[in-house]
Amino acid sequence: MLDKKNMAILLDGTKVAASILDRIKNTIKEGELTPSLAIVLCGEKPESLLYTTMKQKKATEIGITTKIHRFPEKVSQEELCLAITELNPQVDGIIIQLPLPKHLDQTVILNSIELLKDVDGLTTESLGRVLKGDEETAPATPRGIIKLLEEYNLPVKGKKITIINHSNILGKPLAMMLTNRGATVTICHEHTVELTSHTKQADILISGIGIPQSITGDMIKEGAVIFDVGISKVGDKIRGDVHGEEVQQKAAYLTPVPGGVGPVTVAMLLEKVVAVHCKKKTVKFIV
Amino acid sequence: MLDKKNMAILLDGTKVAASILDRIKNTIKEGELTPSLAIVLCGEKPESLLYTTMKQKKATEIGITTKIHRFPEKVSQEELCLAITELNPQVDGIIIQLPLPKHLDQTVILNSIELLKDVDGLTTESLGRVLKGDEETAPATPRGIIKLLEEYNLPVKGKKITIINHSNILGKPLAMMLTNRGATVTICHEHTVELTSHTKQADILISGIGIPQSITGDMIKEGAVIFDVGISKVGDKIRGDVHGEEVQQKAAYLTPVPGGVGPVTVAMLLEKVVAVHCKKKTVKFIV
Secondary structure, three states: OOOHHHOOEEOOHHHHHHHHHHHHHHHHHHOOOOOEEEEEEEOOOHHHHHHHHHHHHHHHHHOOEEEEEEEOOOOOHHHHHHHHHHHHHHOOEEEEOOOOOOOOOHHHHHOOOOHHHOOOOOOHHHHHHHHHOOOOOOOHHHHHHHHHHHHOOOOOOOOEEEEEOOOOOOHHHHHHHHHHOOOEEEEEOOOOOOHHHHHOOOOEEEEOOOOOOOEOHHHOOOOOEEEEOOOEEEOOEEEOOEOHHHHHOOOOEEOOOOOOHHHHHHHHHHHHHHHHHHHHOOOOOOO | OOOHHHOOEEOOHHHHHHHHHHHHHHHHHHOOOOOEEEEEEEOOOHHHHHHHHHHHHHHHHHOOEEEEEEEOOOOOHHHHHHHHHHHOOOOOEEEEOOOOOOOOOHHHHHOOOOHHHOOOOOOHHHHHHHHHOOOOOOOHHHHHHHHHHHHOOOOOOOOEEEEEOOOOOOHHHHHHHHHHOOOEEEEEOOOOOOHHHHHOOOOEEEEOOOOOOOEOHHHOOOOOEEEEOOOEEEOOEEEOOEOHHHHHOOOOEEOOOOOOHHHHHHHHHHHHHHHHHHHHOOOOOOO
16 A cells, blocks of 8 residues: 655646646736737647647637647648748747658748747757756746746755756756756766666656656655656556656655646746737736 | 876877868868958957967968957947957958956857857857757867867767866857767766766766866776866966876876867867858868
């Protein structure tokens, strides 16, 4: 039988997100604001359609006018870039749903977004700024993780943090952001030898592998904070990287999947849309 | 008495740099090329003046027309940005000697350099590209370190690498570049707790602390590769971070100071100037 008293505290992303979204909703209503978001979707991938619809639903709920701009799988790079360039002056934020069809140059497409409208934080300029310590246009998922750390008063400075992910949208910018906050960060990935030697010494472990139950109890430090950013579909269920039963008995804090980093990421993204809108209107934005 | 047989092989930066510079010199001569470099120097700091003069001398030796553009310590941001903007179309590369006077916004000044002319690799766009894996305009010192690794056939993929430095010109971009090559990188700095636990497990250790003899023998792994990027003036001598006597007996490879990373960094920088020139003239550049 599990000893519930000694189990990890779950970092409740759903609750944190709801609170952020609630505040944004009020800001929009009280300020009679009209923020707008464009979501660009290429092709017919069911998961991509699901994610964009979900973002649109959340955005609409809180008062952000949101349109999904759909393009065929075979859209040309020129056509897509032109469409984004035309969207730039019309909206407060643009999201390009990834992954893009393989024939398109992702960097070129993303860089068509005007810096200020890059609410997902994935243009080259945004990432360069993150490296330099200017996080105003930082990527949404790393911002979601940092938001959760802040909400639960979990300190970062001087902590050993291991990130298992070295993508441009998660591992690399997050490593920069945590380094900027004084953490000692190690970036692991598929070429890492002796992964457990890195996970076991981590005060904070952030896993974005995408293999269900791959982070087991023996891999983590007693009392660690565990962020599970892996998302896999197992049957009709969404699963994270963490072996929940084992890790919950050893970690101090753990993000559940679903209901952990995911909802906070979406909230950070929508918060950004409203912040851009307020900046444009020179309205003070307090969230 | 030291056992010379068991001592670390010195990574001879002077030799590597000389070979690169020799090849560039021939390329310039044979191609009748006219590459040009502008060095921007603000104020009267003796070290800054020394470094810029040294770069000018090296550049001139191999056939790069080089001019030092000097500005008073109290130059205004507007004046300096305007001067750089005017230099952009006139030269193949621009270097801003750092540090800049405190009243100037370093990011704004650096970003006045046109991306292609950013031979030092310090604009926000250049750093964003490095994070994303496009290293064409990567910073010179990290490129110097990687050049030395390549010249001595020292593999990086799967290696544990610890970097003690988290600056925008060294630690952070280098961490990205080594991660891009499949190394498992840890970034340490002044807030790192138990520094030795990170240095001792490193197959490759890169130190850019700036405290002479701070990396002692007991801090490193037997057979490690040690890059000493710290530079301090002790009396009238230049000293690195590494306690040479101790570390040489335990490491497999070590960069000396002076004569290690420094000269290769300058060579990488000048190589870049010529590469930009060739690109502009659509001459094939083979170095």
